[in-house]
Amino acid sequence: MANPLYRKHIISIPDFSREELELVVETAGKLKRNPRNDLLQGKLVGSCFFEPSTRTRLSFETAVQRLGGDIIGFADGGNTSAKKGETLADSIKIISSYADAVVMRHPKEGAARLASEFSSVPVINGGDGSNQHPTQTLLDLFTIRETQGTLENLTIAFVGDLKYGRTVHSLTQALSLFGARFYFVAPEQLAMPDYICEELDEKGIEYTLVDSLDDVIPLVDIMYMTRVQRERFDEAEFKKIQGQFVLRADMLKSARTNMKVMHPLPRVDEITVDVDATPHAYYFEQAKNGVYARQALLSLVLNETV
Amino acid sequence: MQYTRTVEALKQGTVIDHIPAGQGVNILRLFKLAETGERITVGLNLSSRHMGAKDIIKVENVALTEEQANELALFAPKATVNVIDNFEVVKKHKLELPESIEGIFACPNSNCISHAEPVKSFFSVRAQAKDIKMKCKYCEKVFSKDIVAVVR
Numbered sequence: 001m002a003n004p005l006y007r008k009h010i011i012s013i014p015d016f017s018r019e020e021l022e023l024v025v026e027t028a029g030k031l032k033r034n035p036r037n038d039l040l041q042g043k044l045v046g047s048c049f050f051e052p053s054t055r056t057r058l059s060f061e062t063a064v065q066r067l068g069g070d071i072i073g074f075a076d077g078g079n080t081s082a083k084k085g086e087t088l089a090d091s092i093k094i095i096s097s098y099a100d101a102v103v104m105r106h107p108k109e110g111a112a113r114l115a116s117e118f119s120s121v122p123v124i125n126g127g128d129g130s131n132q133h134p135t136q137t138l139l140d141l142f143t144i145r146e147t148q149g150t151l152e153n154l155t156i157a158f159v160g161d162l163k164y165g166r167t168v169h170s171l172t173q174a175l176s177l178f179g180a181r182f183y184f185v186a187p188e189q190l191a192m193p194d195y196i197c198e199e200l201d202e203k204g205i206e207y208t209l210v211d212s213l214d215d216v217i218p219l220v221d222i223m224y225m226t227r228v229q230r231e232r233f234d235e236a237e238f239k240k241i242q243g244q245f246v247l248r249a250d251m252l253k254s255a256r257t258n259m260k261v262m263h264p265l266p267r268v269d270e271i272t273v274d275v276d277a278t279p280h281a282y283y284f285e286q287a288k289n290g291v292y293a294r295q296a297l298l299s300l301v302l303n304e305t306v
Numbered sequence: 307m308q309y310t311r312t313v314e315a316l317k318q319g320t321v322i323d324h325i326p327a328g329q330g331v332n333i334l335r336l337f338k339l340a341e342t343g344e345r346i347t348v349g350l351n352l353s354s355r356h357m358g359a360k361d362i363i364k365v366e367n368v369a370l371t372e373e374q375a376n377e378l379a380l381f382a383p384k385a386t387v388n389v390i391d392n393f394e395v396v397k398k399h400k401l402e403l404p405e406s407i408e409g410i411f412a413c414p415n416s417n418c419i420s421h422a423e424p425v426k427s428f429f430s431v432r433a434q435a436k437d438i439k440m441k442c443k444y445c446e447k448v449f450s451k452d453i454v455a456v457v458r
Contacts, residue, residue: 010447087423108442110419117425129417132447195448198434 001305005017009116010124010297012132013170018177021141025151026143027296027306028289039299039306040069045095046099047073048091049126050082050106054289055265056113056135060103065296068173071301072099077106084129089118096121122301130166130185136264137170139293140224143286144175147260151175157183157216160245160270162192167264168226174199182207183216187241190228213245223247224278225263225270249274262286314324316390319366325349325382330361333381336410337374353377375399375449377407380438380455381430406430411440413452417440418445429454 003093004020020185045064045081049057057075064071074080082091089112096102096119104112105126112125112306127133158168162184172182173196182200184192184207191209200207210216217223228245229240246269247261263271267283275281299306325333330350333339339346347364354360370378375387379401387399409426420427420442428443431451438451 014446088419089423089425106419108419108422108445109415109417110442110446113421113444113446114419114425128419129445258381 001057001232003300003306005297005300006302006304007121007122008301009112009133010301011112011116011135012125013137013174016134016174021138021287022151024138024293024296024300025142025145027300028138028292029146030306031295031299032289032292033145035066036299037066037068039295039303040064043067043069043302044098045071045073045298046095046102046104047071047075048095048102048104049073049075050077050080050088050104050111051127052063052076053105053127054132055290056105057220059287059290060124060135060294060298062234062291063298067182067295067297067299068290073103088115088204092123093117093120095119096123101298124297124301125209127166132170133166133175134170135294135297136167136292137174138297139290140167140171140262140264141174142264142293142296143260143282146289147282148258151178153179153181154221155181155183155219156222156224157185157210157220158192158224159213159224159247160228161190161224161232162186163228164232165226165264168224169193171224172196173199176203176205176306180205183210185210185213185216185218185245186207187211187228188246189237190232204292213247214251217259218256221256221259223255223259223261225261225267225283227268227270229267229295246270246272247275248272249278252278252280255280263284315393316347316364316366317393318391319364319368319389320370321386321388321390322363322378322382323360323371323386323388324354324357325361325363325385326357327359327361329381330363333361333363334380336377336381337370339363339368342368344368369397370399372399373404376402376404377410379403380407380451396403403431403433407440412454413442413445413447414449414453415442415445415447418442418447420444 092115101122103124109129109131111128225258261280263283329374343433345366351359388395389397429440440454441448
């Protein structure tokens with residue numbers, strides 16, 4: 001029987017069942033332990049970045065090539081016929097007639113869902129505006145499972161910009177399928193949006209809003225840091241909150257031994273460099289895991305069995 | 307006192323009654339009723355025992371579908387929709403919120419891909435507490451009905 005993700009579009013985390021998330025995470029683990037160079041042999045993947053991206057594009061392209069597949073595509077929509085006014089619908093109809101799958105990033109929300117309606121091959125969302133970035137969530141889940149040995153009943157703190165951070169929203173939705181307990185640490189202006197809190201309320205999932213980072217350090221298995229962007233505040237406001245959401249090595253003394261610090265990167269100053277040398281730092285390994293998670297996803301979408 | 311009918315009885319067509327005052331014109335535009343070319347009688351700000359003031363629309367020779375009646379529920383949840391044949395009510399639509407609504411309202415998110423592409427807008431509809439929430443299929447943003455269900 002074909003795996004449940006075979007020939008499926010990968011658009012949004014709420015489309016996934018718990019079993020499908022587990023399948024990707026397990027497959028990523030297998031591919032990290034036993035690398036394969038044959039799973040995409042003879043497959044051509046369209047890599048369509050209508051908006052520039054470094055990590056996501058490079059890790060997708062690395063994933064395809066490491067699995068023996070080939071890539072066509074573009075790294076910037078400025079050089080495509082989108083610039084001439086072609087609709088995304090038309091572009092995708094054509095690209096999907098060339099490739100076996102299309103990986104895409106686009107500045108508009110909903111672009112990947114729309115593309116999936118016009119594509120003859122699976123579309124994988126590499127980010128659509130401020131909406132979804134499902135492969136980031138998959139690599140985060142893989143990293144959490146790798147460091148904790150399980151996805152069940154973990155305690156997670158999200159820190160920083162919880163309002164605009166799409167990675168935070170999707171990861172919260174995904175972990176809520178596994179009985180997680182959440183601490184949301186954010187300035188009031190960047191608090192978790194109501195719709196996410198309402199979803200958690202409906203599912204009966206526990207979460208606590210906290211304004212001090214120190215308080216949650218001893219309580220959590222995962223500390224998920226995000227960047228607070230200066231441009232969201234006026235200067236005086238920023239000065240007031242600056243420093244409140246910065247993690248330093250000396251704060252980690254009270255942390256559990258299994259606690260890992262994650263960050264979708266790029267970091268600016270919310271994690272000081274001295275944290276890198278502590279056994280809690282895991283953000284660079286997390287970025288590396290992006291390749292395995294994307295390998296897992298591509299393999300499952302393009303092969304009946306892996 | 308002599309009683310006079312303000313709106314003439316309908317031989318065949320649809321009567322939409324108990325529309326909150328002020329919404330009648332929106333409903334005319336929403337269903338493009340004027341474009342049907344049929345004779346339409348509209349009453350605005352009529353007095354109503356239960357509602358204080360109400361609007362009413364009578365359209366000749368047009369029978370509103372179940373789906374249209376449900377779309378109406380977004381504007382006027384307490385409206386009554388009666389389909390008339392030969393001066394008799396042959397069907398009373400019971401208004402229920404539609405599960406989804408396609409192609410009528412534009413997505414309020416200006417960065418949503420649906421604006422610039424050859425697709426119809428699509429919202430899933432859900433009642434939540436006292437509000438009605440509408441979620442765009444494309445950008446996945448959730449809006450209160452009052453923000454989406456506006457006739458532009």
